[in-house]
Amino acid sequence: GENVGLHLPTLSVQEGDNSIINCAYSNSASDYFIWYKQESGKGPQFIIDIRSNMDKRQGQRVTVLLNKTVKHLSLQIAATQPGDSAVYFCAEIYNDMRFGAGTRLTVKP
Amino acid sequence: EAEVAQSPRYKITEKSQAVAFWCDPISGHATLYWYRQILGQGPELLVQFQDESVVDDSQLPKDRFSAERLKGVDSTLKIQPAELGDSAMYLCASSPAFKNTEAFFGQGTRLTVV
Numbered sequence: 001g002e003n004v005g006l007h008l009p010t011l012s013v014q015e016g017d018n019s020i021i022n023c024a025y026s027n028s029a030s031d032y033f034i035w036y037k038q039e040s041g042k043g044p045q046f047i048i049d050i051r052s053n054m055d056k057r058q059g060q061r062v063t064v065l066l067n068k069t070v071k072h073l074s075l076q077i078a079a080t081q082p083g084d085s086a087v088y089f090c091a092e093i094y095n096d097m098r099f100g101a102g103t104r105l106t107v108k109p
Numbered sequence: 110e111a112e113v114a115q116s117p118r119y120k121i122t123e124k125s126q127a128v129a130f131w132c133d134p135i136s137g138h139a140t141l142y143w144y145r146q147i148l149g150q151g152p153e154l155l156v157q158f159q160d161e162s163v164v165d166d167s168q169l170p171k172d173r174f175s176a177e178r179l180k181g182v183d184s185t186l187k188i189q190p191a192e193l194g195d196s197a198m199y200l201c202a203s204s205p206a207f208k209n210t211e212a213f214f215g216q217g218t219r220l221t222v223v
Binding site for chain 1: 212
């Protein structure tokens with residue numbers, strides 16, 4: 001079946017730098033996407049979402065970009081902080097919600 | 110702040126035994142999901158409910174797993190008999206509607222089968 005994948009399994013950045021986490025999705029019919037953050041031993045936490053009729057959405061320190069042409073999502077985190085260290089998942093929604101493998105973000109002080 | 114409640118947080122069971130997990134979604138949320146997450150991997154959808162009806166259980170190993178949401182509110186996921194490979198985090202999520210709405214996760218149940 002179709003599933004969501006990620007380009008990089010790990011990402012290490014310096015505190016204060018910007019982070020970019022990428023995600024490729026397979027189902028061109030998916031019309032809603034969510035980025036989740038998951039800390040060790042906890043459930044995924046909603047960060048930001050975007051609908052397929054948009055190509056960019058901004059939140060507090062986070063921006064999601066959607067490129068439907070190449071079926072690609074990215075999550076940009078500005079001024080990355082130690083508290084941002086976690087695993088990040090993108091989820092695509094069509095008839096259900098499917099996740100990829102995730103990217104582990106490590107922030108170095 | 111409303112949240113998805115799951116219990117127990119941790120469960121250790123012997124293989125071949127039965128085990129059950131409980132989820133109470135956010136009040137008013139019609140859609141409920143159960144996911145299994147193996148360490149180091151993304152959540153894998155097991156079953157999706159819309160109110161009391163199953164809308165997707167194509168990934169649920171039905172020979173040993175069952176799920177119900179009898180009154181369209183809380184839900185139970187059962188495994189019988191448990192196998193060593195079932196050791197994982199079991200996550201429940203709920204959302205207000207079927208599509209295009211944010212889904213909220215509980216803290217999960219960490220299952221260890223010995």
